[in-house]
Amino acid sequence: METLPSVKDLSVKQKTVLLRTNYDVSLKNGEVTSGTRIDESLATINYLFGQQAKIILLSHLGRPEGKVNPGLSLKPVVNYLGQLLKKEVPLFSTINEIDKNQPMVMLENLRFWSGEENNDLNFTKSLANLGDFFINDAFACSHRQHASIVGLPQFLPSALGLDFLKEVEVLSGVRENPRRPVTLILGGAKEDKLEVMEKLLDWANAILIGGKLSQLINRSSPTKVIMACLNPDGKDITLESVEKFKKIIVQSGTIVWAGPMGYYEDEKWSMGTREIAKAIIGSGA
Structure with missing residues (x-):
């Protein structure tokens, strides 16, 4: 490097x-x-x-x-x-x-x-x-x-x-020599993460999209791109989406996560982010 x-x-x-x-x-x-x-x-x-x-x-x-x-x-x-x-x-x-x-x-x-x-x-x-x-x-x-x-x-x-420099070192190591399969998890509301997704599409084995970002992506995206559904209030992902994501997370060798699954600052809408975090910790990736 x-x-x-x-x-x-x-x-x-x-x-x-x-x-x-x-x-x-x-x-x-x-x-x-x-x-x-x-x-x-x-x-x-x-x-x-x-x-x-x-x-x-x-x-x-x-x-x-x-x-x-x-x-x-x-x-x-x-x-x-x-x-x-x-x-x-x-x-x-x-x-x-x-x-x-x-x-x-x-x-x-x-x-x-x-x-x-x-x-x-x-x-x-x-x-x-x-x-x-x-x-x-x-x-x-x-x-x-x-x-x-x-x-x-x-x-x-x-x-x-x-x-x-620490961020660069960690991400360079992950990018160059990841444990497969690689799962990229993107959340939040910032549209510039979509550019990240495009650049890492070939590198990642699965891309999980939550938060408001999931509403900005074309549903005809490649099959490796899996989008969460939001609750009616639009402030957290559904329990069904959490379970779908968990099944992929548990099989992952490397996980890169950027952005929350919902408006996690409020306890009422923190379930998705909290459960995904627990799944990542328990995955051993």
Whole structure:
């Protein structure tokens, strides 16, 4: 595998680093309900702290479409992160307000600015002016042509974060030498997963589709593509679909799962996601 540039390859000691993370997490009543993505960013954050670097965190949350939406503020994220690190993480609502003398700060939801998704040159430059280096630790976002993903590397020395590199290593191993049969499970509502399905169609032995994604796929898809049915409310897959998926999961040698089966944040609609997770754990894959 080609050697990718790592944060450890850069001379970040006592420098200011723009760290692009993926803190697009689930919220309920103004609190983070699943902090796994935040937890996984700590490897890079702690490395940078060890280098006495100052960190400016960049992330998006949801789809505010270039407008300020208080319900999609990153405030719950900095609260969660502050508890993990046992230190306050200031959140700034404008680029000009950012205090670069703080050990670590976060800029508000990048998608509050239309320039993020438009990859606007002026917006990118205003971000780049904040730091000396750029680190991308947002593996799941890196297919997007957004300012904080593809724009910043044009202006700052750049590399990948430790969690990003870990994801690449794991997926490369799975892709190159999987235990057969391979089952790919896709869920959620993001249509870009359909592109993933197309690219992995020949590689996977079975592709299981749940969540709202199952409503977006042509029912005449190849036989290896198996779509769940949703409950009448459309917020979870049916028990019959769970049982159908389980029969395939239990026979799998390798399982790659991306996206929930329903609106799992609410207990009423968590059955499908929970049962599929239990089946995967019990499969031995």
